[in-house]
Every structure is written in structure tokens, then in C-alpha cells.
Amino acid sequence: MTEKKKHNVFVNGAITPNFIADSIGKHSGKTNIGGHDIFLGQVRNDIIDDKTVVAIEYSAYQEMAEEKFHEIREYAFSKYNLVCMHIYHSLGVVKAGEICLFVFVSSKHRKDAFDACRDIVEQIKSMVPIWGKEIFEDESHTWKQNT
């Protein structure tokens, strides 16, 4: 058990460009950072059986998800030489074109940020209990499947 504080990962609804800008701006005091890698997941208007996805409604097993995000964080800091990292994921409805995932990794040299960011995104997709209900124009739905 570590005493490191757990960060609040879940955000209600879409993650806005202004939220991302604020997050970037907060790093200007950390002058040992040379590179940031940011991954943003955006909701696509996929067409499934002739129906267009207009939004995804995200839900999670929150208590378990928070433990998993914490493990992913600890693992990333142990494996890569990072200055800091942040993960934000939407809950609730996110419309097509809006952002649902924001992974922000900062390091002295770019290689660590690139390697870690990609690794973290893959781990989020495979390890964290989050689901997405893909909502169509006619309000019917299907459950999102990750590839």
C-alpha cells in the first residue's frame, strides 16, 4: 500500500479543450520537463448496421477502475523516467467529436514520454473496467467493443 494520493481520473461528460489547456499551462513551472506526449481519445461517428453513432455513454466500476488507474500510474513511474503524468477519462455522455480520454505524460527527454504514453493508453484499454454504450440517432444503442 503506498501513501501516494490517488488522483481523480473521472470527469463528468466530455473533456474540453480548455481543461486540456489549463493542464498544459500548469507545467510551465516544471522547467526540468523537455517533452510532453498527450493522447486524446475522441468519439467517432462510426456507422454500425447502417446506423450512425451520435454519442457514447461511459460507465465504470469506479472503485475497481480507480485501483487500476493507480496501478498503471505506479507501473509507469517505475518503468519510465517521468516527471509527471495525468490521466482523465469521461463518465456519462460524450458526443461524437468530443474528447473522452486525456493521457498526459511529461519527461526530461522525449523518448520516455512517447514510450510511456503509448503503454499507458494500451493498459487503460485492456485493464480498466469501463464500458461505452454507443447511442444511435434513433436512441437505440449497442455496446462498444475495443479493438
Added chain:
Amino acid sequence: MTEKKKHNVFVNGAITPNFIADSIGKHSGKTNIGGHDIFLGQVRNDIIDDKTVVAIEYSAYQEMAEEKFHEIREYAFSKYNLVCMHIYHSLGVVKAGEICLFVFVSSKHRKDAFDACRDIVEQIKSMVPIWGKEIFEDESHTWKQNT
């Protein structure tokens, strides 16, 4: 010679978080995008021979740099399945903690954005005639060397 318009890559001074937010926001209409990868280069306050870097002053052989950025862009679109990409690089003085490079790559599936973004950053560093004068507290300087 392609007729594709050349994008304006150079920005005077630092690239601001608000500029990045505006750029992200402009992509909400492109609902075939599933993932964005963004690389940000930030000026570090490295210590060189006991003196601290407080800023980097960037200069470029602009006409040649613009051709190289164009080649990098064409290559990225031919090699990866991208929806769009943007590159911005500072000219002039950028203080430690401020952002000097913004590479923004968007694709349907995350793998293309990740692969292309990293490739583009490496190509910018190796192929584009840009130089950085590292300015110390006492106003003396040295020339930045890429690793």
C-alpha cells in the same frame, strides 16, 4: 510539385496553451477521428558549466525549413493513415517552461497517430534547419545541441 497549400509552421515566441486548445477544438467537427497524439517540446532550464539556461532564441533558414516541413508532411500522409496533422515551431525567444514545438497528429485508430507523431518529431529534429541559442542568466549564450 504539389499544389497542396503550405501551412504556416513558424510562430513568433512561445506556443501558448490557448493556441493548443484552439487547435484541438477545431477538430470536433472531424468525427472520423478516434485518436490524437500531440507532442509538445518545452524549454528546459538545463545547467551547462554551472550556468542555468533561462531561454532559447530560435532561428531558422526559413525558406529551406518550410520546404522540409512540407516534405515531412507529404511523407507522413503517404506512410500513415492520417486524418490530419499540424506542426508549429517557435522562432525568437522562448523562456524555460514555455513550449517551442507542437506536433498534432489525428487518425481514425490510435496506432497511426502514435507512430506518425513520433516519426515526425524525429524528422523535424534531424532534417529541418533550425537552431537554438541557449541564453544564460548572465546573458551569455551557447548553441543548443540536439541529442
Added chain:
Amino acid sequence: MNINVLFFGSLADATGKSRLEINNVSDTETLRSKLLRDFPKLEKYKFVIAVCKHVVKANTTLHEGDTVAFLPPFAGG
């Protein structure tokens, strides 16, 4: 012995419930069999089982107050 059962995502759709309490099941295999009898639709779904927030692959003994979650394939991001 009381066990708290949670269903998420498509499994909550299939069962019409997001949580329920079950008595007198001693392990996860017994619980799985009972729920498949009560909710035959579950047969069609892929899922994993988490006991107290840890995914278990093998049959696992349950204790009073344990929370057992039925989790369809994750789809974050």
C-alpha cells in the same frame, strides 16, 4: 452468508439489474451457475468475474460480505 453481486454494461442490460444480494453460495463457480439459471440470457455474453475488485480466473471461495462483479469486456478510451 450474504454476497453482493454487481452487473455492469451489457450484463446489466441482460439481467435488468445492476446489483443484487445472494445467500448461501460458497464459491464463484456456484454463484456463476446459479446466476446462469436465474438469468439464462447471460449464456450469450462474455464476461470475467472480479471478487473484491480483483479479477479471478479460477474458482474462488467467497466470504460474508464479499462483492462479486460480473464484467463484460472493457471498452475504455
Added chain:
Amino acid sequence: MNINVLFFGSLADATGKSRLEINNVSDTETLRSKLLRDFPKLEKYKFVIAVCKHVVKANTTLHEGDTVAFLPPFAGG
């Protein structure tokens, strides 16, 4: 025959000039030799030569009005 010469970054520091015009040099090797005589400090610097915005590795014939740039190692990003 007029050739435009450009110096960038540390090379502009070393020569004290960012551009100059040179007459009567027929190729890049002749130009390089002449500039190393005029600016002996350049000996200490690493650089590549670009003719009309293209880096040339081998000796290259020059034509009236060509721009030849002396480029120290790139350091963008």
C-alpha cells in the same frame, strides 16, 4: 558570377556575418576553401552546405545567382 552565401547559427557568430556575396567561384569546394581562408575560425565548426535549399555532400557546380548556405548541426524542437 555572383553567389549569395548565408551563414546561420554559430557560423554567423563565428564569421560575424549572416550573408555575403562572392564572385568567381565555380563549385562548392572552391567556395569552402576560400571561406576557410577568409574566416579561419570556421575550421573549428561542424557544418553542411546547402545549394538552393538542398544539402549537397559531394562537390557541386555553382551557377550565377545560386544561394549557398552554411548550416551548423540542426537543433530544432
